Amino acid sequence: MKLSSRQCIFSLVILFVGLSALQLTVAETPLNWWSPNALEQNIIWDIRIPRTVLTWVIAIALGFAGAVMQLLLRNPLAEPGITGVSGCAALVTIACLYFGWLPAYSFGLPALALVGGLTGVGLLMLLAGERASPTRVILAGVAIATMSSAGMGLLLYLAPNPFAFQEWAFWHMGSLANKSWHSVLLALPGVALAVPLIWFGRRFLYALTLSEETVETMGFNVARYRNLMLLAVALLTTASVVAAGVIGFVGLLAPHAVRLLGFNHPKYVLWLSPLTSVLLLVSFDTLAQLVSTARELPVGVLAALVGAPLLIVLLMRERGRHA
Amino acid sequence: MLEIHNLSLVGITRPRLQGIELTLSQHQLVGVIGANGAGKSSLLRCIAAVEPRLEGEIRFNSRDWLSLSHRRRQQSLGYLPQTETPEWDIRIDELVNLTAQHSREQLDAHLRNYELLALRDRRVSQVSGGERQRALLARATITQPELLICDEPVSGLDVAHQLTMMQQLKTHAQGRGLVLVAIHDLALAARFCDQLLLMHDGQLVALGEPFEVLTEANLAHCFGVRAEWVCKTNGVGWIPTPLVTETD
Numbered sequence: 001m002k003l004s005s006r007q008c009i010f011s012l013v014i015l016f017v018g019l020s021a022l023q024l025t026v027a028e029t030p031l032n033w034w035s036p037n038a039l040e041q042n043i044i045w046d047i048r049i050p051r052t053v054l055t056w057v058i059a060i061a062l063g064f065a066g067a068v069m070q071l072l073l074r075n076p077l078a079e080p081g082i083t084g085v086s087g088c089a090a091l092v093t094i095a096c097l098y099f100g101w102l103p104a105y106s107f108g109l110p111a112l113a114l115v116g117g118l119t120g121v122g123l124l125m126l127l128a129g130e131r132a133s134p135t136r137v138i139l140a141g142v143a144i145a146t147m148s149s150a151g152m153g154l155l156l157y158l159a160p161n162p163f164a165f166q167e168w169a170f171w172h173m174g175s176l177a178n179k180s181w182h183s184v185l186l187a188l189p190g191v192a193l194a195v196p197l198i199w200f201g202r203r204f205l206y207a208l209t210l211s212e213e214t215v216e217t218m219g220f221n222v223a224r225y226r227n228l229m230l231l232a233v234a235l236l237t238t239a240s241v242v243a244a245g246v247i248g249f250v251g252l253l254a255p256h257a258v259r260l261l262g263f264n265h266p267k268y269v270l271w272l273s274p275l276t277s278v279l280l281l282v283s284f285d286t287l288a289q290l291v292s293t294a295r296e297l298p299v300g301v302l303a304a305l306v307g308a309p310l311l312i313v314l315l316m317r318e319r320g321r322h323a
Numbered sequence: 324m325l326e327i328h329n330l331s332l333v334g335i336t337r338p339r340l341q342g343i344e345l346t347l348s349q350h351q352l353v354g355v356i357g358a359n360g361a362g363k364s365s366l367l368r369c370i371a372a373v374e375p376r377l378e379g380e381i382r383f384n385s386r387d388w389l390s391l392s393h394r395r396r397q398q399s400l401g402y403l404p405q406t407e408t409p410e411w412d413i414r415i416d417e418l419v420n421l422t423a424q425h426s427r428e429q430l431d432a433h434l435r436n437y438e439l440l441a442l443r444d445r446r447v448s449q450v451s452g453g454e455r456q457r458a459l460l461a462r463a464t465i466t467q468p469e470l471l472i473c474d475e476p477v478s479g480l481d482v483a484h485q486l487t488m489m490q491q492l493k494t495h496a497q498g499r500g501l502v503l504v505a506i507h508d509l510a511l512a513a514r515f516c517d518q519l520l521l522m523h524d525g526q527l528v529a530l531g532e533p534f535e536v537l538t539e540a541n542l543a544h545c546f547g548v549r550a551e552w553v554c555k556t557n558g559v560g561w562i563p564t565p566l567v568t569e570t571d
Contacts, residue, residue, distance in 0.1 A: 074410040207422045209411050210462075213404050216373045218422055219397030264446070265413045 008261055012275050019282045024052050026289050050181045055281050057187045058176070058240045059250065061194070063277025065236040066251025067258075067270045068198060071205040072229050073128075075137050076256070077314055080120075080237040081248025083137065084144025088120030089113045089234070089241040090171050091151045098159035105182055110190055110242045117234035117241070120144060125230070138315070173300035174247030176285050183243040190239025197232040198270070201225050206266045247300045249307020250281055256310065280306075324348050325370070325470065325501055330379035332365050332525070339365040340525045343379070347503075347518070349469070352496040354512035355505045356536075357522035358546050363505040364405055364474050366522065370503065371402045371472050383470055401468035405475050405505075407459050409447045415454075416443040419461045430465075437461040437491065453484035460491065469500035476504060477511065489515040513537060521545055 003011065025033065027048070031040045062080070069078035080086045093113045096102040102109050127140035152172065156165045169175075198205075204225040207215045216222050240247065254277035255269050263272060284302040291297060325347045332340035340362050347353055355363045368374040370381060372389055381388040383399065409418055419439065420430050434440045437457050442450055450458070460476060473492065477485040485508070493515050496502040503520075506512045512519055513533040521529040521536050523545040529536045542550045 203422045209409050209413060209418070209421060211404060211407055213368075213373050214402060214407060216393070217371050217397065217400050217402035219394045221393045264411050265417050266411060269411075 005263070008263075009272070009275075012272070012279065015279055016275065016282075019279060019286065020052055020056075023055065023282045023286045023289075024048050026286050046180060047178075050184055051176055051179050051285075052282075053181075054179045054184050054187065054243060055176055055285055056278050057184055057191055058244050058247065059254075059278040059281035060274040061187065061191050061236040061240040062247060062250040062281070063254040063274035064191075064194065064198060064270075065233050065240075066253075066277070067255045067273035068205065068229055068233050068236075069251070070255050071208055071266050071270060072226065072233075073137055074208055077138050077252070077311065078141075079249065079252035080233060081246060081251060082145065082311065083120070083124050083141030084146075084148050085117055085120035085124065085233065085237045086241050086246040086248065087145045087148030087152065088123070089117040089238045090246050091148045091155065092116030092119075093242050094152055094155050094159075094171055098155060098161050098164045100160070107186070107189070110186055110238055113238040113242050114190070114234055117238040118231070120148070120237075121230045121234050135315075169298055171245045173298035173304070174245035175296070175298045175300070176244055176281075176288075177296045179243070187239040187243035190235040190242075194232040194235040194239070197228055197235070201229050201232070202267075202270060205229065205270060209266055245298075245300070247281070247303055249300075249303045249311070250277055250284075253277075253280055253303070253307050253310060256314070324382075324384060326380075326382040327370070328380040328382075330366075330369060330377060330381065332362075332369060332374060332377045334525075338525050340369065340377075343527050345520065345527060345530055347501055349500050350497055351517040352493050352502045352504065352515060354516035354519045354533075355503060355522065356507070356509060356512055356519055357528075361522040361545065362525040363522050365525070366520075367472050367474050367503060367505055370470075371400065372396060373402075398466070399469045401463035401466065401471040403459055403463045403471075403473040403476055405478075409455075409459075412446045412448045414443065415439055415445055415447070415450065415458050418447060418458050419465055421462060423465050425465065433461060433465055438487075453480045456480060457484070457488065457491075460488065464495055464499075467499050471495055471500070471502045473502070473504045475506065477506065477508065485511060509537060 025031070031043060031048075033044070036044055065080045066078070069080060069083070070076055072078075090113075092115055093109060096109055096112050097104060102112065123144050124137070124140055127143065128137045149172065153168065156168055156171070159165070204215065204220045207218050207220060212222050254273040257276040257280065258269050258272045263269065280303075281299065284306075285299045288297045288299045288302055327343050327345050330340055330343035331338060343366065355366060357363050365374065369377045372381075388396065416430060416434065419434060425433070431440060434443055437460065439454070439458055439461055442454055442458070447455060447458075456476060456479075460473070463473070464471060471492070476492070477488050480488060489511055492502050492504055496517070504516070506516075516533060518531060519529070519533050519536040520527065521541055528545055529541055539549065542548060
């Protein structure tokens, strides 16, 4: 039985509600949700709900960032994690935090991390060049991601804070554990600023189904719109990185999940990717909590376990297309 | 009316266009012909305003074409580049109506004009090269542009699709405005185009009706071949017959 578009979207929304409820309730210590005592109320309001809300915000950021990058670069392999944009934002965040330039609760943190994100996007465009092939974008991204990863390691190792290096896994693989409303507030402004930018540039992104040359004749100043969209990607990536570290592959998986459901038009890819991204990240986080024993598994590990094979499949498909 | 004054375009090793001067009136199908590297695509890209390094002046319907905003220019312009492959596997009707917001009735009428109605629900990957090219032309003309620029739209198409495509361009020219089309098939150009524009080494060599442009001297100079043109009955077509290829 084939579902219509509306039925499909409705099913996704139902799934979103169900999975979010599961993520809220799954934990080692069961809670009485209907009549919680004072302690349980604190756990619910200060730990469980912020974690779920943060998952939504981060996933929306990653879903939008992945979809915008893929549509903008006309490249089904583009994603902020793989292309090193997240790594550059994380590098600046780590420098700010562990060298004491800014406190963790400062709203200057996302602003400074944005510089890192923009640098990552700029480097990617510079190294890959205009009208770059998908493989070239990935190669440039791998170079940037490797450099930023090495930079992160070095900074954490040299940081005056003796526990800094122990947080390597958090920054490198991303985690949603032990988060509060403060993390939500750190991530929200970037997403809130980026979404109107994406709305403004949506028709440009749809038009990029065709070559940039054609898009230029369709009423779009390509350079100006491209810069706006890159700013949106940097804002979204920064928002997710300052709150939860580098969570790779979700931005890659989400748009492909939309396409797998039969929605190939960029309009659907753009606006449904945040929803599929939420479903994926909520599932990964729920799974991370379920399989963990002594220490909680970073959610990025699960994302990479699912995302990396998909990347290999896509690369093989691209090789077939360009053979 | 399209007016071009002293149009030049700098290339890496040599000028791609030099001092182009021309005036073309509306409701014409104009073929841009010339050997490979003569500057056909460069000229069309300049007129489409997608070439950033050009010098000179282009006026269309008395407006300074290059200083118009992208949005204003788009209202009069349709463009089909030499190679165009839709990146995403969308449906034909979605491709034709990509950024335009036409009603279903308007879209269906346009699809019918281009014989695409039966293919509307097929994906780009599910149609032939000719059908995809027709869909891309339908996309370029959905706004009914007064200036339509097509760079080798019939390359890679079979004879039947070539004739259909040229007829569609001719119909658009007669109904809406000026159509500029780069084309390698001189017989096809002679048959359908109202005027031909012959390019050689980035310069405009000749502009006029096909029989004025496709002279033995021009063909020898621009293509390096001698050709005899045979006029068939009722002036329907001119068929080139290569006699001697001038090789070193």
